[in-house]
Amino acid sequence: MTTLAPTADGAALAAVDDVEYGARLLAGLSLHEGRDPDLLRHWAAAAFAFGAALPARAQAATPRIVESDGGLERGLLARYTSRPPTVELYTDTLDAAERLVDAHGWRDLFPRGSVRAAALAHEAVHERLHHGPERAALKRALGHPVLSVGRLRVLAHVAGAEELAAHAHARAVCGLGRSPLLLSAALAASASPAREK
Numbered sequence: 065m066t067t068l069a070p071t072a073d074g075a076a077l078a079a080v081d082d083v084e085y086g087a088r089l090l091a092g093l094s095l096h097e098g099r100d101p102d103l104l105r106h107w108a109a110a111a112f113a114f115g116a117a118l119p120a121r122a123q124a125a126t127p128r129i130v131e132s133d134g135g136l137e138r139g140l141l142a143r144y145t146s147r148p149p150t151v152e153l154y155t156d157t158l159d160a161a162e163r164l165v166d167a168h169g170w171r172d173l174f175p176r177g178s179v180r181a182a183a184l185a186h187e188a189v190h191e192r193l194h195h196g197p198e199r200a201a202l203k204r205a206l207g208h209p210v211l212s213v214g215r216l217r218v219l220a221h222v223a224g225a226e227e228l229a230a231h232a233h234a235r236a237v238c239g240l241g242r243s244p245l246l247l248s249a250a251l252a253a254s255a256s257p258a259r260e261k
Contacts, residue, residue: 074168077250078242082235083108085245086228095223107206111225112243114205115189115232118198127151127191129184136160139252141244142183144190151187157251158183164250173241182234182244189230202229 086108090096096104127149135141135154141161143152158179165174174182193199203219210220228245235243 074164074170074250077168077253078170078173078246080246080249082231082243082245083112085243085249086112086231089227089245090222090224093223107208107222107225108228110206111202111222111228112232114202115229116236118189118192118229118233118236120185120233120237121192127187129153131155136251136255141179141247142187144187144194146191146194149191151184151191153180153183160254161247161251164247164254168250170242170246174247175240178238178240179244179247182238182240185234185237186230186244189233190226193226193229199226202226 083105087101087104090104090108091099091101127144129151131153133154133156135157138154140154141157142154144150145152161179162176165171165179193202202225203221206219206222206225208220208222209217211218231243231245234240
């Protein structure tokens with residue numbers, strides 16, 4: 065079982081801004097190995113701007129919500145699956161995140177209960193990007209060409225960008241002081257060595 069202990073310096077974690085955490089997330093993906101750090105920061109900033117500007121919307125058919133444990137071992141707060149449309153909330157990770165918010169004095173950034181609300185908002189963006197026209201709009205916002213011939217320009221998918229857009233959207237619609245990426249960093253930093261085994 066994974067155990068978590070707050071890191072000694074929550075202020076150091078909070079000092080890193082969301083775009084830098086986003087660039088780090090992108091850099092950690094094998095598809096971006098060797099990419100220019102400035103390009104990764106640019107993509108992170110573009111994905112955050114896109115997600116923050118994405119209007120909140122009432123969904124006609126809300127995906128089924130399932131709550132379970134096991135998120136700490138997987139490193140997940142929540143997960144969206146499309147068949148059937150389902151959001152799985154990992155209650156052990158949600159509880160751990162709430163405890164870290166209190167331990168680090170971040171309650172002004174993440175009001176009580178907002179971690180769950182942010183997880184649901186985050187996964188709603190994954191659903192929209194999976195089924196809706198926003199996926200193409202995100203590609204345009206990132207502007208990463210895979211092919212250019214004359215005036216023809218085909219834009220590529222940027223791995224990890226949807227995740228960043230979802231974090232930014234959750235921050236915006238839930239009125240958070242920071243994106244949930246800060247919580248992800250705190251959860252990763254606080255994981256005990258038992259998680260590595």
